[in-house]
Amino acid sequence: MARAATTSDAFNAVAEPRRRQILSYLALQERPVGDIVAALSLDQPSVSKHLGVLRNVGLVRVRRDGRHKFYRTNAEAIRPLHEWAGTFERFWRHQLSRVKEIAEEKAKEAQSISKPVVDPQI
Amino acid sequence: MARAATTSDAFNAVAEPRRRQILSYLALQERPVGDIVAALSLDQPSVSKHLGVLRNVGLVRVRRDGRHKFYRTNAEAIRPLHEWAGTFERFWRHQLSRVKEIAEEKAKEAQSISKPVVDPQI
DNA sequence: TTGACATATTCCCATATAAGAATGTAATTT
DNA sequence: AAATTACATTCTTATATGGGAATATGTCAA
CATH class of the missing domain: 1.20.5 (Single alpha-helices involved in coiled-coils or other helix-helix interfaces)
Structure with missing residues (x-):
């Protein structure tokens, strides 16, 4: 068996440093993909892929507005992690x-x- | 680039559910490998490998006593995770x-x- | 020394990545 | 309709995984 998918749960999803950066960036305010690309200086496809993983495990939510998609982090989904570590x-x-x-x-x-x-x- | 090594940091190491189980089990009290094998019903080589990963990132410490090796979790190493989630x-x-x-x-x-x-x- | 016990390591394999490049899709503007 | 903007998806590739099986290493006991 290989390693569990990054989309299997929040633990696997946040193991990737860029995804943690994205979560921090989107915690304060919802943002379109382009802003993330610019702010973290990553390639656009890379950001889209990371957002896909985060969306899959419920760590971010999306709202469409015209041709923009606004992402925001769903802090609730980070709570289990906090609680596990808290034990x-x-x-x-x-x-x-x-x-x-x-x-x-x-x-x-x-x-x-x-x-x-x-x-x-x- | 592939996914970061499980040994690259605590985030990657605890992404694996069995390793989280092991950490919980070893938090209360130090234990020899055989106890972990029995308690979590995993194969011995599997446990040794997981312990290797955990040791690599400082999540567990070992003490040898004769032919036994006693492992205990180093809770300090879980703190950064708790703090990140806490933000x-x-x-x-x-x-x-x-x-x-x-x-x-x-x-x-x-x-x-x-x-x-x-x-x-x- | 030989043997038994406790743990670690190695090899193989199916699977999953993340980055980069290229391409696809959807909505808007001209 | 054509061009443009904003994102998403697909493909390739190098790399790492975790489980299973087999084997190695280390320590004690007889």
């Missing part, structure tokens, strides 16, 4: 506090070496 | 409030139809 938050907090503890222990050691047994308070 | 939080909040507004407007309409012009307060 690890308590773990990285623990890790951080362990790192802190160790750092503090080391600092203490260093202190007791440089200042042998003089004036423990302060 | 869209205010947008999905806005979207939600818009949806709410619309729902409330509709409810109001429905109400004014069923209760024509009777007692607007309350």
Whole structure:
């Protein structure tokens, strides 16, 4: 079996850096394809293809106006990703506090070496 | 150019569902490879390969003990993902409030139809 | 040393990419 | 209708994948 399609879910879709750029660009305001091309200096077909992937997984929405198509990011679709990553938050907090503890222990050691047994308070 | 390597960053690495499972499993406690194989019912070579990818991008750490290797997830490495997704939080909040507004407007309409012009307060 | 156990690596294969180039399609203007 | 503008699709190509099977490596035990 090969790698899962980029269109299989939001996780695969946002693995591509340009698609993340596009999402950020379209989060603030809807934009026609040409603006994305200009703003991110990518080729037009490339942008259309990336937008196709993003549309497929619901990460962007389109609105047509004459010969322009306005795309905007559908932030809701990014939420599952945020939530999945969020389930690890308590773990990285623990890790951080362990790192802190160790750092503090080391600092203490260093202190007791440089200042042998003089004036423990302060 | 082909798709970026799964080992190019955390985004690509976690795009694979089994690797996300492994990360969740190893978040609570370090585990030898055999436990992962049993818990997720995957083939051992498959697990080793996934662990290789995760190790490459710093998503897991290893400790050897005799002929066992204990893996644990390095939650810190998931943080950038959480933070990137988090930059869209205010947008999905806005979207939600818009949806709410619309729902409330509709409810109001429905109400004014069923209760024509009777007692607007309350 | 031999053997058993735990994990890693290699090879093969079907599949999917992303970029680039070229072409297609749809809507608008002249 | 012809030309133009704005996007989308198709084709090719180099490259990477994940699973399965087989094999290699490393560590301990008898």
